[in-house]
Amino acid sequence: MIEARGLTKRYGQKLAVDDLSFTVKPGHVTGFLGPNGAGKSTTMRMVLGLDNPTAGDVRINGKRYHELKNPLRTVGALLDAKWVHPNRTARAHLRWMARSNGIGMKRVDEVLEQVGLADVARRKAGGFSLGMSQRLGIATALLGDPEVLLFDEPVNGLDPEGIHWIRRFMQGLAAEGRTVFVSSHLLSEMSLTAEELVVVGRGKLIAQCSTAEFVDSAGSSSVLVRTPEAPQLKRLLADEQITVRTAADDRLVLDGVTTERIGEIAAQHRIVLHELTAQRGSLEDAFMQLTSDAVEYPTALGEAELTAQGVAR
Numbered sequence: 455m456i457e458a459r460g461l462t463k464r465y466g467q468k469l470a471v472d473d474l475s476f477t478v479k480p481g482h483v484t485g486f487l488g489p490n491g492a493g494k495s496t497t498m499r500m501v502l503g504l505d506n507p508t509a510g511d512v513r514i515n516g517k518r519y520h521e522l523k524n525p526l527r528t529v530g531a532l533l534d535a536k537w538v539h540p541n542r543t544a545r546a547h548l549r550w551m552a553r554s555n556g557i558g559m560k561r562v563d564e565v566l567e568q569v570g571l572a573d574v575a576r577r578k579a580g581g582f583s584l585g586m587s588q589r590l591g592i593a594t595a596l597l598g599d600p601e602v603l604l605f606d607e608p609v610n611g612l613d614p615e616g617i618h619w620i621r622r623f624m625q626g627l628a629a630e631g632r633t634v635f636v637s638s639h640l641l642s643e644m645s646l647t648a649e650e651l652v653v654v655g656r657g658k659l660i661a662q663c664s665t666a667e668f669v670d671s672a673g674s675s676s677v678l679v680r681t682p683e684a685p686q687l688k689r690l691l692a693d694e695q696i697t698v699r700t701a702a703d704d705r706l707v708l709d710g711v712t713t714e715r716i717g718e719i720a721a722q723h724r725i726v727l728h729e730l731t732a733q734r735g736s737l738e739d740a741f742m743q744l745t746s747d748a749v750e751y752p753t754a755l756g757e758a759e760l761t762a763q764g765v766a767r
């Protein structure tokens with residue numbers, strides 16, 4: 455369990471984390487969601503005692519990081535997969551970490567096996583792909599068999615197979631009853647990975663709820679229509695003051711209207727429909743609505759919108 459209360463971090467004039475309170479419970483993956491610069495990494499560093507809060511505090515299983523007797527046995531983290539010494543083999547890196555934390559060498563082989571690196575354990579980490587480095591970072595986090603795990607943007611730059619592996623792996627760790635807290639600005643990815651969310655924007659808490667509740671709370675839903683007579687239907691909808699959000703070739707996406715209403719209008723005017731589907735608001739829609747005034751770098755959301763197409767809908 456991770457509990458942050460009034461957590462605040464100021465860098466000079468910059469308030470990176472602003473009075474943040476949230477709880478991350480064991481048993482499911484909790485996504486830490488927010489655009490670039492929202493304060494996610496700073497918060498994770500404070501959880502791990504790498505940065506001191508300006509105010510407030512954060513506890514892991516009731517204790518501040520510095521109060522933990524065997525930190526690696528309580529909390530494991532993947533912050534930056536590339537910090538491993540490039541000339542060390544994966545095995546040597548893990549053995550060194552294990553030795554300096556009083557962890558038995560047997561555990562090194564166990565975690566190498568667990569993350570699928572056993573076959574490359576004697577290769578130098580400097581030659582690893584990003585995906586392999588992420589796996590080594592995860593193996594390092596797992597060394598002490600900790601109950602609490604933190605992953606900062608673990609899927610950044612990975613190919614679909616790597617993303618899928620990490621997603622399943624994190625869900626497996628949560629299913630074992632661990633507390634899994636994972637940050638991302640990739641909203642579609644979070645909708646597939648996390649059951650619970652802590653959402654931040656400009657250092658402030660925007661929401662803490664289940665992923666499903668977050669999507670529902672934004673209440674944005676739309677209707678997708680496919681018709682070979684899109685221009686005619688579009689004209690009719692304009693007469694009825696129905697908002698067309700997007701129109702491309704034979705597809706229209708409509709806001710604030712039911713499928714029944716569109717079906718009736720189409721039938722009245724003998725317009726052929728190939729598809730009429732109610733679309734539940736995506737995580738992206740919810741995020742855009744709830745964070746619209748909390749975005750530090752709008753380009754991050756541009757990317758999120760691109761990711762949304764075809765993934766979360």
Ligand SMILES: Nc1ncnc2c1ncn2[C@@H]1O[C@H](COP(=O)(O)OP(=O)(O)OP(=O)(O)O)[C@@H](O)[C@H]1O
Nearest residue numbers: 465468470488489490491492493494495496497639
């Ligand atoms: N050491 C520092 N000194 C000054 N400002 C900092 C420092 N670390 C972070 N910041 C600022 O604090 C804010 C939050 O940064 P942080 O890296 O925590 O955000 P983030 O949500 O993790 O975003 P990203 O995904 O881009 O890393 C940003 O405006 C950042 O520029």
